[in-house]
Amino acid sequence: MSGMLKRPSATRGWWSWATTVDHKKIGIMYLFSAIFFFGVGGIEAMFIRMQLAGPNGHVVSEAVYNQIFTMHGLTMVFLVVMPLGAAFANYLMPLMVGARDVAFPRLNALGFWAFIGGGILMYSSFLLGGAPDGGWFGYPPNSVVSPGNGMTFYCLGLMVLGTASLISAINLATTIINLRAPGMTLMRMPVFVWMTLVTQFLLIFSLPIITVALVELLFDRRFGTLFFDPGAGGDPILWQHLFWLFGHPEVYILILPAFGIVSEVLPVFARKPLYGRPFVIFSGIAIGFMGFGVWAHHMFTAGLGPVANSAFGITTMLIAIPTGVKIFNWLGTLWKGDITFDTPLLYCVGFIALFIVGGLSGVMHAVVPSDYQQSDTYFVVAHFHYVLFGGALLGFIGGIYYWFPKMFGRMLSEKLGKVQFWIMFVGMNLTFFPMHMLGLQGMPRRIYTYARGMGWDLYNLMATVGAFMLAVGSLVFLWNLIVTFRKARSAVADPWDGRTLEWTMSSPPPGYNFAELPVVHSEDSFWHEKYSETRDGKLVRREPGPEPQSDDGSKVHMPSPSFWPLFVAGGVAIVAYGVIYGWPMVFFGAVVFAFGAFGWVLEPSSEE
Amino acid sequence: MRRRLRGLLGLAIGGLVLAACTDTLPQSSFNSAGDVAQQQKDLLIPIIVIATVIFVLVEGALVWFLYKYRHREGSEPLQVHGNSRLEIAWTIAPALILAIITVPTVSMIYALAKAPAGKSMTVYAVGHQWWWEFDYPDLNITTANELYIPDDTQVYVKLCAAGTTNSGTPVGAPCTVPAPAVGEAVVHSFWVPRLAGKQDVVPGRTNTMTIEANEPGVYPGQCAEFCGLSHAFMRFKVIAQTPTDFQAWVTNQQAEAPTPVAGSAADGGLQVFNTAGCIGCHTIGGVSEGIGGPNLTHFGARDCFAGCMLSVTEENLSKWLHDPASVKPGSFMPNLNLTDDQVTSLVAYLESLK
Numbered sequence: 001m002s003g004m005l006k007r008p009s010a011t012r013g014w015w016s017w018a019t020t021v022d023h024k025k026i027g028i029m030y031l032f033s034a035i036f037f038f039g040v041g042g043i044e045a046m047f048i049r050m051q052l053a054g055p056n057g058h059v060v061s062e063a064v065y066n067q068i069f070t071m072h073g074l075t076m077v078f079l080v081v082m083p084l085g086a087a088f089a090n091y092l093m094p095l096m097v098g099a100r101d102v103a104f105p106r107l108n109a110l111g112f113w114a115f116i117g118g119g120i121l122m123y124s125s126f127l128l129g130g131a132p133d134g135g136w137f138g139y140p141p142n143s144v145v146s147p148g149n150g151m152t153f154y155c156l157g158l159m160v161l162g163t164a165s166l167i168s169a170i171n172l173a174t175t176i177i178n179l180r181a182p183g184m185t186l187m188r189m190p191v192f193v194w195m196t197l198v199t200q201f202l203l204i205f206s207l208p209i210i211t212v213a214l215v216e217l218l219f220d221r222r223f224g225t226l227f228f229d230p231g232a233g234g235d236p237i238l239w240q241h242l243f244w245l246f247g248h249p250e251v252y253i254l255i256l257p258a259f260g261i262v263s264e265v266l267p268v269f270a271r272k273p274l275y276g277r278p279f280v281i282f283s284g285i286a287i288g289f290m291g292f293g294v295w296a297h298h299m300f301t302a303g304l305g306p307v308a309n310s311a312f313g314i315t316t317m318l319i320a321i322p323t324g325v326k327i328f329n330w331l332g333t334l335w336k337g338d339i340t341f342d343t344p345l346l347y348c349v350g351f352i353a354l355f356i357v358g359g360l361s362g363v364m365h366a367v368v369p370s371d372y373q374q375s376d377t378y379f380v381v382a383h384f385h386y387v388l389f390g391g392a393l394l395g396f397i398g399g400i401y402y403w404f405p406k407m408f409g410r411m412l413s414e415k416l417g418k419v420q421f422w423i424m425f426v427g428m429n430l431t432f433f434p435m436h437m438l439g440l441q442g443m444p445r446r447i448y449t450y451a452r453g454m455g456w457d458l459y460n461l462m463a464t465v466g467a468f469m470l471a472v473g474s475l476v477f478l479w480n481l482i483v484t485f486r487k488a489r490s491a492v493a494d495p496w497d498g499r500t501l502e503w504t505m506s507s508p509p510p511g512y513n514f515a516e517l518p519v520v521h522s523e524d525s526f527w528h529e530k531y532s533e534t535r536d537g538k539l540v541r542r543e544p545g546p547e548p549q550s551d552d553g554s555k556v557h558m559p560s561p562s563f564w565p566l567f568v569a570g571g572v573a574i575v576a577y578g579v580i581y582g583w584p585m586v587f588f589g590a591v592v593f594a595f596g597a598f599g600w601v602l603e604p605s606s607e608e
Numbered sequence: 609m610r611r612r613l614r615g616l617l618g619l620a621i622g623g624l625v626l627a628a629c630t631d632t633l634p635q636s637s638f639n640s641a642g643d644v645a646q647q648q649k650d651l652l653i654p655i656i657v658i659a660t661v662i663f664v665l666v667e668g669a670l671v672w673f674l675y676k677y678r679h680r681e682g683s684e685p686l687q688v689h690g691n692s693r694l695e696i697a698w699t700i701a702p703a704l705i706l707a708i709i710t711v712p713t714v715s716m717i718y719a720l721a722k723a724p725a726g727k728s729m730t731v732y733a734v735g736h737q738w739w740w741e742f743d744y745p746d747l748n749i750t751t752a753n754e755l756y757i758p759d760d761t762q763v764y765v766k767l768c769a770a771g772t773t774n775s776g777t778p779v780g781a782p783c784t785v786p787a788p789a790v791g792e793a794v795v796h797s798f799w800v801p802r803l804a805g806k807q808d809v810v811p812g813r814t815n816t817m818t819i820e821a822n823e824p825g826v827y828p829g830q831c832a833e834f835c836g837l838s839h840a841f842m843r844f845k846v847i848a849q850t851p852t853d854f855q856a857w858v859t860n861q862q863a864e865a866p867t868p869v870a871g872s873a874a875d876g877g878l879q880v881f882n883t884a885g886c887i888g889c890h891t892i893g894g895v896s897e898g899i900g901g902p903n904l905t906h907f908g909a910r911d912c913f914a915g916c917m918l919s920v921t922e923e924n925l926s927k928w929l930h931d932p933a934s935v936k937p938g939s940f941m942p943n944l945n946l947t948d949d950q951v952t953s954l955v956a957y958l959e960s961l962k
Contacts, residue, residue: 062837062937135834141811142794142836144774220774230812231777236795237810270677276690279699301797301832302808303815306721310714317706321699327666328698329690334673338685341678349674356666360659367709369716370652372805373637373645376797376832437627442635442801444832447840455633539684 005599008561019561021105022511026112027091028407031400033116034083035481040123041075042474044068049431049467052460055452065448066133067150071122073136074154077254078161079119081388084396085257086115086165089172089196091407095502095509096190098181098518103174105559106600111168113569118161121576125153132157135446137247140228140239144220149580155218156576162207162214163572169203172196181501183520187281190500190523191274194281195260198288202249202256205292210246213239222579240302244295252291254388256284258395259326262348265402266330268496269345270337271539273524276329283322283329290319300368301375309368316366323359327352342496343417347398350425354390358383361436376446379439385432394424397477404484405491409507416480420473427469434459434466499527515553562603567596635828637801641848642820642827644720644804651712658705724762724818731755732783735769735796735809737835737940738842739902739915743783749861750891752902753916755846758854759821769793769811779811790889790900791940794836800829800846808833821848828916837938843916864894865905865961877957880950889941892961901941908961914939925955 008019017025047068051059060068094102102108125131132154134143143151176197180189189197216227217239226232228239267274274280296304296312330352339345361383365371374380404412438459443450450456494503501518502509504526522528532540571593578586631638640646677685733755734741742755757763768783771793780787799806800819807817821827831842849857868874878895881887889901907913910920914936918924929951932941946954 062840066837139795139834141773141792142834145792145794146836226773226775229773229775229777230793230810231773231779232775235812237813270685272685273687273689275688276692276695279690279695301806303810303813306718309717309721313713313717314710317710318703320706321703324702325695325699329695331666331669331673332688332690332694334670334677336685336688337673337677338679338683339674339677341674349670352670353667356663360663363659363706363709364652364655367651367655367713369648369713369720369805370655372720372807373648373652373801375806376834440637441631441633442637442799442830444799444830446834447830449840451843454635533687537686537688539687 005563007603008563010561016561018566019109019563021101021109021559021562021565023090023094023102023105023108024407024509024511024513026108027087027089029112030083030087030090030115031407033119034080034087037075037079037083037119038474039478041072041080042471044072044075046467046471048072049464051448052450053464054461055450055454055457057449062448063130063133066135066446067126067131069446070132070135070150070154071126074122074132074158076388077136077250078158079122081254081392081396082161082165083115084393085196085199085253086111086168088192088257088261088396088399088403089199090168092403092502093172093193093196094175094179095406095505095513096193096500097176097179097184098501098514098520099175099179100513100517100556100558102171103179104171106562106565107167107171109562109565110568111164111171113565114160114164114167114572117569117573117576118157118164121160121573122153122157125150125157128153137243138217138239139243140217140220140236141230143217143239144228152218152221152580155214155221156579159211159214159218160572160576162211164569165203166207169200169207173200173204176200181514181518181520183525185520187278188520188523188525190260191263191277191280191284192257192260195256195263195284198284199253199256202253202288202291206246206249206253209242213242213246216242218579237299237302240299241295244298245292247298248295249288249291251384251387252287254392256287258351258392258399259284261395261399261402262330262351263326264500265344265348265398266333267524268402268498269342269348270334270339271497272333272337274329275332275335277523279325280329283325286322287319290315290322294319297365297371300371313366313368317363320359320363320366327356327359342401343412343414343421344398344402344496346418346421347394347401350421351391351395351398354386354394354428357433358386358391361386374439376444377439378435378443378445381445382432382435382439385428385435389432390428394428397424402496403502405495406502406507406509408485409489409491410484410487411491411495412484413480416476416483420476420480423469423476424473427466427473430466431463431470432466434462438463494526497530499524501526504529510553512553512556512558515556559605562600564596564600564603567592568600569596571596635801635830637805639802641825642803642822644818644820645802646822647716647720648805651716655709658709662705720818723816724764726762727760728762728764728818729757730764730766731757732766732768733798733809734780734783735767735798735831735835735842736788737771737791737794737938738831738838738936740798740831740842740844741770741784741902744858747858747862749858750903751861751906752910753844753912753914754910755844756854756857757819757821757846757848758851759824759848760851762818762820765798765807765817765819767798767807767809767815767817769796769809771811773811782814786899788900792836795833796831796835796842797833798829799832800827802827803829803846806832819846821846824848824850824853838915838917838936841915841917841936843912845912845916860909860962861906865892867894868957868960873953873956874960875957876953877955877960880946880954881957884944884946884950884954885942886944886954904958904961906961908959920959922955922959925958926951929954 010016051057130148130150132150134146219225226234228234228236293315297316491507571589574589640649732743743750770780771791772789778787778789779793793811796809797806803819807815827846829844887896889898891903893905931943932939
């Protein structure tokens, strides 16, 4: 049976990207989308910092400020750090487990295009009467009564983005479980793959919860239901439970991939195996489970009562234990190593240094009575930026420097990378450390301005100066990307003396990844092909083995590109707009969706 | 090295404790002025000290390893894979530290949740968009944005959010009956950092907390939960007084509003107040019984208005009365298109309400 449209076959140009099902191309598209949105979210952050640079600021109006801080949070969480995790998982995980692609290549493309659809949905709200303005946490009743369509876009955008993540998570988890190369047992998997696996399960279990909450909020806003209306028997606290039952696992969704990256990078640049590998893996799994049991620490001041507050205070302290284990194991990896300070290591060390601060302030939040003072203040803002900027983001930037040669066949400039690191490291601390003090000195979050004479002027000014440093650091990174892409491809297959399978293939790898599937005999299998270990732990370089197989892979059958994910994702986005703009549009979107779905199902496996 | 480390540690902790104890900022949790805030601060400071010690040790180890084990030509490191005993040790050690922290944490959670046992007074704090109403049910006083308390009494604060809900139902009970219908009923958070940590104000629920001031003073507070357009301007003041001063304040507040001298500017203001539409929302004892807006019976005795965004001056008041929403974004007080003369006489009347 032939399909409804001719299967696309472009291998270069725009269409090859739009219709690709190759996990590497999709990974690259996630990466650049995330970098783009990082720029947008960063500009929003600069407006926040300019507005708060001094007392009684007037850079933007209250209405615009509320939209900007809401969109800054949503952007950085859903359009930057989550897609960065997806970028690395997509590009690297199949290479690391010895697979030629993910389990469901077209679903992978659908996940990406739905993510783009969600991003467009969110940002188009700025042009369609105003962006979401109820905070990323969208507490009702304020989010229900917020005028205009902003918070409706919030519900719809997050639902579409959630769908995208869910599709991608199921796909990636299946790939890790089913498509590992022969010999790649679970305990031989690279730690990055492990952390990616845990992340996908967190996504699979937490996204349905936020979806329920979003449906209720959307219905309250759009169709007059009263889920969160206390005047009609509803309860605003219901949203808080549902949101944070998603929202706290979400924090680990953001940070676990970065844990994985650090666990891959440190051994390479210390030339030592990861210290206590099983401990690192199991602590990651433990964090995944415990992450579902701490949500109410976001609600210590909501009046849940002493029993709930005690229980969640204790679980929150408990989750610090596996997190601490990871830090000690990373230190153990560096201990007695042979450390070279290439950029990837620099960023990963920066990650550890800053994550420690975020971890310690996290424990202070678990001390419930003092959290009554800290909750909803700049102390919290400081805490989670140490975790998510100093932690997750620096880890990801380290990952970009580390795998860039593999992805693009070019090395990023080490010199610019180091300049960027130091500007960002200093800027990060200058921006966020003073916020600890501001919070303890009584400055609440999400205020558009503050009065003179509160004593907050100096620290706010420092934070603003730091934010400008972060902007400069980001521009250096952009410059580095531009300079590097103008150079010819010259990266070798294994520039860092790597340990995992992705370094066995050319940079960038061929479309089919492995001409012949590798057989894995140990953890860090590529390293053990290059080095052996004596009984007392000395490293001995092996004689280079036979040249890698010269098979050109032309016999490998790879899935052909497809138009259908674009149609399906487009249909979903149009339906979402239709919820705001009327039933005809819903109907049109549904038709596009159905057309895409039928085309998908009837598509021949490849164009002969 | 070790001595330097100890010196650094001492300096860091000393600096922190010093900073915490010498804080004089108006709204700082470290500048505690009441028992509750003091307990919360006393719990936090040792934890900051422990955290600082851990911070210095772990970051110190990190920096030390990076320096000591930096790359040297021709050397290859021993391939150490781990050490279970050590790893178990560094799992148990933080668990023990956390277990120790848990004990005072949990006991204080329960202590703070109790209603006051000694000499106490109940006050309703009602969160409106975007100002605070304070009701003294036993004293029959209603005021706004300024909460007067005696400095020898524990004040048991019952928190309600007031306004309409999405379905058009006014809520606010049990704090206000009848419930006002101006503004939306949304989540707020009541926070006076120098007296106590915060507690959320949730529509449909009545959360409680205890505050206490050790000496007379003015303690600024602020709504801490994002509540819409003018969240930043939902400020208030707690004014603690000696019992004698407080009693004088109560006596004055319980009296009806003073009647202006016939023919004075204030008297003209009273006429405007009665005819321009103010009485729909504002109560003035003996004059009107409006609901929804702040009770103005003794407005002239207050220092600030509009969620303590503005201080009570002629200039601020006249700007406000001309067009509230242009001063305070989203304000639910309508623009009544008053003439300059009407505003001038209203200001005179309001200022006469001592």
